[in-house]
Amino acid sequence: MRIKLKFEENEKKFIDRVNELSGENIYSCYQCGCCSSGCPFVFEMDILPNQIIRLVQMGREEELIGSKALFLCASCFTCQSRCPKGINIANVAEAVRHLIEPKGKDYFGPQEIPVELADELPQQALVAVYRKFSK
Amino acid sequence: MNSNGKKKRIGVFVCHCGVNIAAMVDVKRVAEEMEKYPGVAFSTDYIYMCSDPGQQLILDKAIEEKLDAVIVACCSPTLHEITFQNAVKLAGLSAFQVEIANIREQVSWVHTDREEATLKAIRIVRSLVEKIRFNKNLEPIEVDVTRRAMVIGAGISGIQAALDIADQGYEVLLVEKEASIGGHMIQLSETFPTLDCSQCIMTPKMVEISRHPNIKLMTYHEVESISGFVGNFTVRIKKKPRYVDEVACTMCGDCEEVCPEVVPDEFNLGLSYRKAIYLPFPQAIPGTYTLDIDSCLGLWPIRCSACRDACEVNAIDFDQKEEIIEEKVGAITVCTGYDLYSMKSLGEFGGEKYEDVVDGLEFERILSASGPTGGKVCRPSDGKVPKSIVFIQCCGSRDPENHKSYCSRICCMYTAKHAMLYKHHVPDGQATVFYIDVRTGGKRFEEFYQRTVEEGEVLYLRGKVSKVYKEGDKIIVHGSDTLTGRKVEMEADMVVLAMAMEKKEGTEELLRKLNISADTDGWLAEAHPKLKPVESINAGFFLAGCAHGPKDIPDTVAQASAAAAKVGALFAKEKLQHDPAIVPVNEELCSGCEICVNVCPYDARELDSEKGIVIVNEVLCEGCGACAAACPSGAAQKRNQTDNQIFSMLSAILKI
Numbered sequence: 001m002r003i004k005l006k007f008e009e010n011e012k013k014f015i016d017r018v019n020e021l022s023g024e025n026i027y028s029c030y031q032c033g034c035c036s037s038g039c040p041f042v043f044e045m046d047i048l049p050n051q052i053i054r055l056v057q058m059g060r061e062e063e064l065i066g067s068k069a070l071f072l073c074a075s076c077f078t079c080q081s082r083c084p085k086g087i088n089i090a091n092v093a094e095a096v097r098h099l100i101e102p103k104g105k106d107y108f109g110p111q112e113i114p115v116e117l118a119d120e121l122p123q124q125a126l127v128a129v130y131r132k133f134s135k
Numbered sequence: 136m137n138s139n140g141k142k143k144r145i146g147v148f149v150c151h152c153g154v155n156i157a158a159m160v161d162v163k164r165v166a167e168e169m170e171k172y173p174g175v176a177f178s179t180d181y182i183y184m185c186s187d188p189g190q191q192l193i194l195d196k197a198i199e200e201k202l203d204a205v206i207v208a209c210c211s212p213t214l215h216e217i218t219f220q221n222a223v224k225l226a227g228l229s230a231f232q233v234e235i236a237n238i239r240e241q242v243s244w245v246h247t248d249r250e251e252a253t254l255k256a257i258r259i260v261r262s263l264v265e266k267i268r269f270n271k272n273l274e275p276i277e278v279d280v281t282r283r284a285m286v287i288g289a290g291i292s293g294i295q296a297a298l299d300i301a302d303q304g305y306e307v308l309l310v311e312k313e314a315s316i317g318g319h320m321i322q323l324s325e326t327f328p329t330l331d332c333s334q335c336i337m338t339p340k341m342v343e344i345s346r347h348p349n350i351k352l353m354t355y356h357e358v359e360s361i362s363g364f365v366g367n368f369t370v371r372i373k374k375k376p377r378y379v380d381e382v383a384c385t386m387c388g389d390c391e392e393v394c395p396e397v398v399p400d401e402f403n404l405g406l407s408y409r410k411a412i413y414l415p416f417p418q419a420i421p422g423t424y425t426l427d428i429d430s431c432l433g434l435w436p437i438r439c440s441a442c443r444d445a446c447e448v449n450a451i452d453f454d455q456k457e458e459i460i461e462e463k464v465g466a467i468t469v470c471t472g473y474d475l476y477s478m479k480s481l482g483e484f485g486g487e488k489y490e491d492v493v494d495g496l497e498f499e500r501i502l503s504a505s506g507p508t509g510g511k512v513c514r515p516s517d518g519k520v521p522k523s524i525v526f527i528q529c530c531g532s533r534d535p536e537n538h539k540s541y542c543s544r545i546c547c548m549y550t551a552k553h554a555m556l557y558k559h560h561v562p563d564g565q566a567t568v569f570y571i572d573v574r575t576g577g578k579r580f581e582e583f584y585q586r587t588v589e590e591g592e593v594l595y596l597r598g599k600v601s602k603v604y605k606e607g608d609k610i611i612v613h614g615s616d617t618l619t620g621r622k623v624e625m626e627a628d629m630v631v632l633a634m635a636m637e638k639k640e641g642t643e644e645l646l647r648k649l650n651i652s653a654d655t656d657g658w659l660a661e662a663h664p665k666l667k668p669v670e671s672i673n674a675g676f677f678l679a680g681c682a683h684g685p686k687d688i689p690d691t692v693a694q695a696s697a698a699a700a701k702v703g704a705l706f707a708k709e710k711l712q713h714d715p716a717i718v719p720v721n722e723e724l725c726s727g728c729e730i731c732v733n734v735c736p737y738d739a740r741e742l743d744s745e746k747g748i749v750i751v752n753e754v755l756c757e758g759c760g761a762c763a764a765a766c767p768s769g770a771a772q773k774r775n776q777t778d779n780q781i782f783s784m785l786s787a788i789l790k791i
Contacts, residue, residue, distance in 0.1 A: 034615075037599055037615040091559075
């Protein structure tokens with residue numbers, strides 16, 4: 001597969017927005033892969049946490065829209081505690097989710113909640129789930 | 136006033152520095168404005184004042200225009216002050232009739248508004264015109280030099296520096312706090328990229344140290360305190376009692392045999408044991424046993440004295456006491472070396488928990504023919520030959536968030552060497568290296584690394600390890616390979632951590648005694664990162680080896696030789712010249728309040744109780760001006776920077 005890197009206005013804007021929303025500097029990542037080595041959900045991920053950062057650095061918004069990994073991140077902050085450059089990767093993932101959600105698909109809908117569970121489910125959890133998994 | 140009592144004729148020379156200054160400062164305008172300024176007899180600009188034609192311009196105009204003083208508006212005085220002083224000397228002027236107006240570092244490089252920058256440049260030049268009106272011609276203060284050097288630390292850098300100074304014909308005191316010279320290099324197995332045996336190439340130098348007529352070897356000694364200044368230091372050195380007569384000891388080993396006390400051997404990093412009376416390693420220099428008082432059963436009140444009874448030559452002397460020796464030296468070279476960053480700091484790699492997770496230096500001992508395993512690669516826990524070893528690079532290095540921000544420089548190469556040597560010992564073993572980047576920027580380093588990968592069949596995985604733990608007798612390593620985008624988990628028999636280098640323990644304390652500075656990571660600070668890499672900021676101190684920052688053996692040896700050459704250059708001078716721009720005392724004004732004595736950082740001032748005033752040691756005074764600022768009566772005024780001059784400068788700067 002060959003991709004063309006253009007760094008046009010919208011790509012740059014995407015990178016800047018991720019930096020702004022996450023409060024992290026994604027350029028400081030030197031791709032050591034420590035986040036991916038330690039991530040407890042990496043076995044289910046299609047791309048690794050370090051690759052999420054890489055794709056942001058390259059401005060590959062469309063590729064991130066299709067990625068499952070972003071939505072598997074549980075924000076456990078294991079990556080952040082190990083990152084030698086002090087990047088909070090969970091924050092970056094959250095920022096990217098926020099930016100691509102309106103363009104992506106729904107990962108979760110109310111019909112998927114079992115009726116017997118609906119009464120007991122804390123509202124907070126429902127709100128969080130909608131925020132994270134639907135556009 | 137000039138020497139004839141007439142008003143000084145001052146010349147102003149404004150440099151463009153290519154576009155470095157001219158892009159942000161209107162240099163032509165500065166020159167024009169200055170031409171109109173009172174006292175300025177001549178003013179011009181030129182593209183490169185430091186070039187030959189530029190210097191010639193200053194020289195010619197100084198003669199032609201009968202100038203008494205010259206101001207060059209250019210870069211920092213640390214760069215070209217001497218150049219321009221030499222230029223005006225040819226015109227018969229004193230070096231003290233040159234002032235540098237720094238309009239590059241202080242103006243063009245730090246401003247963005249051309250108009251404002253130009254005005255600032257004019258103000259700075261103006262202030263120096265005011266200053267130079269009152270500059271007096273001073274004569275340098277001459278000082279004798281003691282042609283004798285001290286080298287602190289006797290690893291490879293200290294050994295090389297000592298030999299090179301001694302070969303120039305000067306006496307050297309080589310002070311080492313351990314029982315033997317050799318440092319870390321003598322612990323290494325083989326050295327990259329040529330795989331010479333470390334001991335084989337180092338012991339000839341060590342023997343040379345012990346035999347050299349110009350070298351006074353002081354092992355088991357520590358620097359206690361230092362006073363004095365460049366060319367004239369007085370050093371107090373503590374001689375720690377060895378409890379063994381170095382000359383009488385025949386190294387027969389009888390004492391060691393009978394000694395009942397067993398402790399971990401630091402030379403083998405605790406991988407083997409030694410007795411309380413011990414020889415650090417077979418080729419130790421000086422060749423003598425040492426009684427380690429901290430692990431001995433005790434000398435007082437009850438002695439076991441088994442060693443003394445066994446010693447046939449009566450070399451053991453329990454009555455040795457600590458001694459303080461005073462020596463005079465002219466230059467000091469600091470070669471205190473490094474320590475490996477402790478594995479304790481990286482808990483996730485289990486270095487402290489599991490015996491089979493070792494650091495690079497421990498693995499060197501395991502690989503060494505003289506090591507605890509006799510050159511056989513065995514793992515420490517059960518002595519089994521490891522069939523799979525995982526090497527982890529950048530352990531603590533390049534991690535500004537949690538550990539050290541710098542690259543330790545040697546780990547890439549020694550890990551490649553470890554992997555290759557392991558494959559030599561265990562050809563059917565699997566060596567895997569986790570790395571972030573491989574840096575092989577040395578002569579024949581890249582070729583060596585390629586050979587490790589190709590011939591050694593070593594697998595390099597690009598990613599950092601997150602976790603190391605034990606399962607049965609295997610060690611499980613969790614890492615990733617960012618090239619394939621996979622998380623990797625693997626079993627190993629042993630793990631080797633390429634721990635970061637850090638400053639030697641005790642460096643800070645020593646630096647406080649020497650009164651020299653270190654950088655933010657604790658490495659010794661050089662006077663200039665590019666042009667003065669072996670000099671300390673303080674005159675008379677030189678540095679070499681890993682005390683200055685991580686480096687490999689070739690770089691260490693080169694730096695040590697360079698430091699030795701600098702010491703030689705210092706000793707080759709008949710007299711040392713001290714800057715006469717110091718702060719003397721005006722005896723008529725001084726009331727002897729001693730405020731200046733207390734603020735002086737160089738101990739240059741003291742009260743003369745008979746006269747009731749303060750006197751100054753001109754050689755110790757560095758002209759920092761702390762006393763001048765503190766003196767309530769104006770008795771302490773720096774030469775060529777009097778209160779009068781400072782006030783004139785201020786009004787010239789503030790005047791619109």
